[in-house]
Amino acid sequence: MIRFKKFEQNEYAILIRNGKVVKAGVGMAVIYDTRLCGVLVMPTTAFNQSAAFDDIQTADYQQLNVQCDLVYRIADYKKAGDIFDFAYTNEGVYRRKLVDTRAQMARQVANVLKTEVIRFIRNKKLREAVICQDELAKWLGTELAANEVLEDMGLKIVAAAVLGVTPRPETAKALEAAAREQILKEQDDAIYVRRNAAIEQERIIKENELNTELKVIEKQREKKERELATERMTIERRQEIERMQQKHELDIAAEKIEADIKNENEKIKLIDIKAGNDRKVADTKAYEKEIMLKTLNVVDIEIVKALAIAGMDGKTLIAKAFNDIGARADKIENLNITPDLLQNLMER
Numbered sequence: 001m002i003r004f005k006k007f008e009q010n011e012y013a014i015l016i017r018n019g020k021v022v023k024a025g026v027g028m029a030v031i032y033d034t035r036l037c038g039v040l041v042m043p044t045t046a047f048n049q050s051a052a053f054d055d056i057q058t059a060d061y062q063q064l065n066v067q068c069d070l071v072y073r074i075a076d077y078k079k080a081g082d083i084f085d086f087a088y089t090n091e092g093v094y095r096r097k098l099v100d101t102r103a104q105m106a107r108q109v110a111n112v113l114k115t116e117v118i119r120f121i122r123n124k125k126l127r128e129a130v131i132c133q134d135e136l137a138k139w140l141g142t143e144l145a146a147n148e149v150l151e152d153m154g155l156k157i158v159a160a161a162v163l164g165v166t167p168r169p170e171t172a173k174a175l176e177a178a179a180r181e182q183i184l185k186e187q188d189d190a191i192y193v194r195r196n197a198a199i200e201q202e203r204i205i206k207e208n209e210l211n212t213e214l215k216v217i218e219k220q221r222e223k224k225e226r227e228l229a230t231e232r233m234t235i236e237r238r239q240e241i242e243r244m245q246q247k248h249e250l251d252i253a254a255e256k257i258e259a260d261i262k263n264e265n266e267k268i269k270l271i272d273i274k275a276g277n278d279r280k281v282a283d284t285k286a287y288e289k290e291i292m293l294k295t296l297n298v299v300d301i302e303i304v305k306a307l308a309i310a311g312m313d314g315k316t317l318i319a320k321a322f323n324d325i326g327a328r329a330d331k332i333e334n335l336n337i338t339p340d341l342l343q344n345l346m347e348r
Contacts (some may be wrong), residue, residue: 001034005040005088012077013088014040024077040081046073046158047102051110056117062126062171066117067163068140072109072155079154103154112150116143121165130175131166137162192290 007013009027016022016038023030026044049070055066074080084101088094120139121129140160144150150157167175 003032003034004031005029010044012042012044014042014077014081016173021078025198040077040086041088041094042074042077042086043082043098044074046071049106049109049113051113053114055119056121056127058112058124058126059244060123062129063168064121064126064129065164065168066121067165068113068117068214069161069163070109070113070140070144071158072150073158075156076151076154078252079111079252081154081227083153087209105153108153109155112144113140116140116147117143119143126171127175128166130167131163133162134190136165156280226267 004011006029007027012024012026013028013030014021014024015028015032016031017032017036022037030039032039049072050068051070052065052067054063054065058064080086084105085097086099086101107293117136117140120132120136124132137160140156142160144157144160147157166172
């Protein structure tokens with residue numbers, strides 16, 4: 001029976017005659033004799049495969065539930081056609097058969113997936129396994145891409161994702177308890193560390209304050225030392241000035257004393273000269289008096305008196321007269337001196 005079929009653009013058709021591929025392509029239109037030819041039709045779109053395995057065992061013999069999701073497609077249509085039934089007879093039969101074929105492919109992919117998951121998890125302990133989701137996804141992407149079983153079936157993994165790695169409920173509770181204890185311990189450790197940090201910070205602050213106080217004290221001491229040094233220099237300068245003033249005053253005083261001594265010496269010399277002169281004058285006068293006395297000794301006293309009287313003025317003569325009256329008062333019986341006489345004598 002001769003038939004004509006135009007396949008969809010997402011279908012890859014292979015026309016086989018006597019066991020040999022005659023024609024193949026995507027969205028191909030064929031005219032074939034059903035008695036001599038066969039047609040294989042395979043989807044070109046990717047398939048999504050979700051799987052959950054609850055009997056995966058870790059290295060420490062703990063059971064895990066692993067949920068994965070794969071995207072794969074047919075990479076080699078000839079190999080896939082040899083393994084799976086994609087024979088096309090008519091549209092209705094083919095669609096029903098395709099469901100079973102896809103289920104068969106899914107089982108094969110799931111078996112390969114589980115094998116790889118087991119290989120990975122069996123080397124991990126429970127605590128490592130429950131947190132290895134990203135690592136497992138990366139592992140599956142690498143290992144499934146190079147898996148020989150999938151390659152022999154003409155399948156290729158497009159993407160691999162791990163949705164979850166969870167332990168059994170009782171194991172999860174134990175892990176939660178252990179984790180809770182660890183968290184509490186870490187919390188206590190954090191509090192301890194924080195307190196220690198606070199104590200250390202307080203110590204640093206107090207140490208800084210003490211260092212600041214010591215620096216302030218040191219600065220004050222240095223300031224005091226500078227003030228004392230300045231004061232000492234001022235005192236020394238003042239003392240130096242006073243010493244210089246005292247020395248100057250002493251020099252002036254010494255010069256004055258020296259001048260006074262010189263003056264005194266000059267005075268002494270002058271006094272000695274004057275004394276010598278006075279002595280000479282006195283000697284001269286004494287000599288003159290001696291000569292006069294010697295002369296008077298040979299001269300009559302009355303003559304001397306007469307000479308003396310002759311050289312006297314009126315007042316002196318009156319005084320001498322009263323002197324003579326006084327000398328002979330015992331011999332005078334009555335002496336009258338009138339006021340007019342005294343007035344006259346005083347006017348003279």
